[in-house]
Amino acid sequence: MEDVTPQEGQRRVQAGALLVDVREQSEYDEVHAEGAQLLPLSELETRYAELPKDRELVMICRSGARSARAGEFLQGQGYGQVVNLAGGTMAWVNEGLPHVQGQG
Template sequence: MDTGLIINILFIAVIVWFAYMKFKPAKGLRNLNTEGFKAEMTKPDKPFVIDVREPSEYKGGYIAGAKNIPLSQLSGRLSEIPKDQQVLLYCRSGMRSQSAAKMLFKNGHTELAHLQGGLGAWNGNLTHKLLDR
């Protein structure tokens, strides 16, 4: 094997590893389908529901009761999220909510779940008026 081929193989392996680390699910994060997400929202111990999309996306429609804390602002707003309450996360497709879960786990949150497939999988109603952030 020549050196160029070995370097190319190593380069591809590093790219695959970085992609895997970026997109792997957060360990301990529960994936909920629409029905499971709705069921969690109606439990007596109400969860803290976070829409991690950007404000412009949120204004277009969100799940009633959700607080908009965009992923881009999450690290600066961690104090707004209770650690003693279950947290439900969602976004448009489920990718940003997984990233948010990783950040919350690192910050000491333990009861996290997200809407698998995001709002793209949601079959419930959406609210269209803007709530306070």
């Protein structure tokens, strides 16, 4: 699975890809990339069918490890357009990309 930089991930989202955050609700509430859809890794196996197969998916977590696992799982379920955001939410925020902080 391809790793993309935060800037490339944002570019793909602006072009129509879906940003999928696989962290848990409490982590998401602390800070998340603007526009990210929450689908916790703990629920992925039962809820992955909610994700569209006809759009590219940019997977994001805290630092990139869980989102890589999630992306590999989705590829195994027949999702063809899945990339992992290298560095995760921490890198996204550090790059100054749009994010939401402290909801909850």
